Amino acid sequence: MKKHFDCRLKACGLSVLMLLYTGAEAQYIATRNSDPRCIENGYPLPTEHYADQPYVIVCNDGSWLCTMTTSSGTEYAYMNHIVATKSYDQGKTWTALSDVETSGVPQSSWAVPLKTPSGRVYVFYNYNQNRHPGLAGVMSGPFMFKYSDDNGKTWSEKRYEVPMRKTQIDRDNFSKGKYNFFWSIDKPDVTDKAAYITFSKILLTNPEGKGFASRGEGYIMKSSNSLTVKNADDIKxxxxxxxxxxxxxxAFGKVQEEHNSVILGNGNIYTVYRTEEGFPAYAVSRDGGKIFSQPRIMHYANGQPMGNPRACPKIHRTAEGKYLFWFHNNFRDHSYQGRNPAWLSGGIExxxxIVWSQPEIALYDNDPEAFGMSYPDFIEQNGKMWLIETQKNKARVHPVDPDLLNGMWAQNTVKKVVREGIILDAGSEMLQSGTIPFPALPDLIKGGGFAVELWLTPGDLKAGQKILSTFGPKHKGIEVSVGDSNxxxxxxxxxEMRDSDGKFLNGQSFVSDANVLSKGKKHHIVFIVDGASKIVSIVVDGILSDGNPGGRKYGWGRVHTFMRDMNDTYKCTFNAPQEIKIHRVRVYDRYLRTSEAVANFNAGL
Known part of the structure; x- marks a missing residue:
């Protein structure tokens, strides 16, 4: 038995109507989704309750070692401490947590592990030696480390300090430079010459940690001998x-933090970080870190800016010298929200x-209101890739589809129409009749998806002008039209969306970015309806509609959780050809990845 309500909801910047069903059907969705991108299908890590920065080292014996911050409390609890756990089956199962530092005062927080060629593992973290309260406590120093010579089973009793030079931001804090406040979310970079740990210093204006957003700056600790010396006291x-x-x-505001870096193949240091202006930023050093370029907004290969809320953006250099960037693909500013789903972009030096590809959904939570996942890590072993993420009280490991990664890295080179899943391929001759048979579309509530691809040339662009429609008497279907602002x-x-009087509600609409259509120009358009992640995205001429800074926060939108199929008359009608000439229509019975839509565009008409 279904219940229908007209329930207004703000989701992804869109005002939408949401259809609510009984709990039994909701449970069906949660248990039947086998999509590896769904975080519920990941392998869980052990935690005490709170879990942050679960970062993994692949040890020399092939086992995995994860260090993380955990506690039985919340994010800034006095019980915070650094723990370790191991996996011998690539993240499927984990050993019980073991202490690197014990729980309680002084806290230890924000572990980042480093493996040397010999197999020794160092773990670096904040250590609240001076017993600062609250937020100031977990962000205080000194910057300490311990090491393990048995792949993380046991740790040195002694802890060692990384000396931190005082800078102006330290002298500006409430202690006038007596204390440093900082943290690192960066798993260190290791080259054949040195180790690099990127971190963020922050300005705290009082001992309780208020004024957290007053200023942030990025720095790097570089050690040229930590990879070889045996006595940890001798590390420089x-x-x-x-x-x-x-x-x-x-120009990027007060919040500039969570800096993390990769070392490029030519030795340049490429550093990214979060702001609260709705975008991530990056800077490059070409002289080994002595001087960095003025930070810029992260952008794709075509110059289009990337969007990200106040959430951790993470960069990774693969063993093959390619790059991945984790972010959240929305321009939600001054907010910690907007972390679901997580997206990846692939980079080539x-x-x-780094030249960045159009993005793909990497992971999502089935709950559209979930806070989302963050503080990721990338694990590589034997040519395979995994992601780790945390939702602050749960942490999981996720295998990554290699086709998703390779597709992003090859976006500029693949020029071949994707054939898998085509259920309609209509050329201009077939379309002349004005009405053609239309195939059955999958049921979205069961995790199905579809994609509709068009090649067309607009005449006069008029908002509301219909291009195609499959709607019939059952009030089911899809319709493509011209939106406002081209x-x-x-x-x-x-x-099935009706109000309490049985009257049909309006369904859902998804609109591309403005000014993607031009009169007389041939365009390639792909609507991607992903019923598993419940995300609809639009790719026009090889570019994903993303929104923009200072304007539309989201370029993609969410499908109603309980939206079903759109099958009605199984016919599709088209507008008069003098208004908009349609050259080709393809329909797929699955969602296309962004890279597949780009490949179809590259292939041409």
């Missing part, structure tokens, strides 16, 4: 950049920087 450190101010662009629009309805 240099703090970069050499200036009294770290990696920061005053060019001219001392956008393209998809409208869907499953014929």
């Amino acid at each position: 450190w240099d703090m970069l950049p050499e200036a009294d101010t770290g990696i920061n662009n005053p 060019k001219d001392g920087e 956008a393209i629009k998809l409208h869907i309805h499953d014929g």
Whole structure:
């Protein structure tokens, strides 16, 4: 028995109507989703309750070692401490937690592990030696480390300090430079010459930690001998950049933090970090870290800006020298929210920087209201890739589909139409009749998906102008039309959305970014309806509609949780050809990855 309500909801920047069902059917969805991108299908890690920064080292014996911050309390609890756990089956199961530092005062927080060629593992973390309260406590120093020579089973009794140079941001805090406040979310980079740990210093204006957002700057600890020396007391450190101010662009606001880096193939240091302006930023050093470029907004290969809320953006260099970037693909500013789903972009090194692909959904939570996942790690072993994420009280390991990764890295080179899943391929001759048979579309509530691809040339662009429609008497179907401001629009309805009087509600509409259509220009458009993640995205001429800074926060949107199929008359009608000429229509009975939509565009008409 279904219940229908007209329930207004703000989701992904769109005002939508949401259909609610009974709990029995909701449970069906949760238990039947086998999509590896769904975080519920990951392998759980052990925690005490709170869990943060679960970072993994692949040890020399092939086992995995994870260090993390955990506690029986919340994020800034006095019980915070660093623990370790091991896996001998690539993350499927884990050993019981073992203490690197014991629970309680002084807290230890924000572990980042480093493996040397000999197999020794160091773990670096904040140690609240001076017993600061609250937020100041978990962000205070000194920066300490311990080491393990048995793949993380036991740890040195002694802890060692990484000396941290005072800079202007320290002198500006409430202690006038007596204490440093900082943290690292960066699993260290290791080259054949040195180890690099990127971290963020922050300005605290009072001992309780208030004023957390007052200022942030990025720095790097570099050690040229930590990879070889046996006596940890002999490790030497240099703090970069050499200036009294770290990696920061005053134009990007007060919040500039969670810096993390990779070392490019030519030796350049490429550092990314979060802001609260709705985008991530990056800077490059071409002299070994002494000086960094003025930070810029992260952007794709075409110059389109990337969006990210106040959430950790993470960069990774693969064993093959390619790059991955984890972010959340929305321009939600001044907010910690907006972390579901998580997206990846693939990067290729060019001219001392990284050229980034159009993005793909990497992981999602089935609950559209979930806070989301963050603080990821990338694990590589035997040519395979895994992601680890945390939701602050749960942490999981997720195998990554290699086709998703390879597709992003090859976006500029693949020029072949995707054939898998095609259920309709209509050329201009077939379309001349004005009405064609239309195939059955999968049921979205069961995790099915579909994609509709068009090649078309607009005449006069008029908002509301219909391009195609499959709607019939059951009030079910899809309709493509011209949106406001030269956008393209998809409208869907499953014929079951009614109000309490039995009157049909309006269904859902998804609109591309503005000004993607031009009169007289041939365009390639793909609507991707992903029933597993419940995300609809639109790719026009090889570019995913993402929204924009200072404007539309989200370029993609969420399908109603209980939206079903759109099958009605199994016919599709088209507009008059003099208004918009349609050259080709393809329909797939599965969602396409962004890279597949780009490949179809590259293939041409």
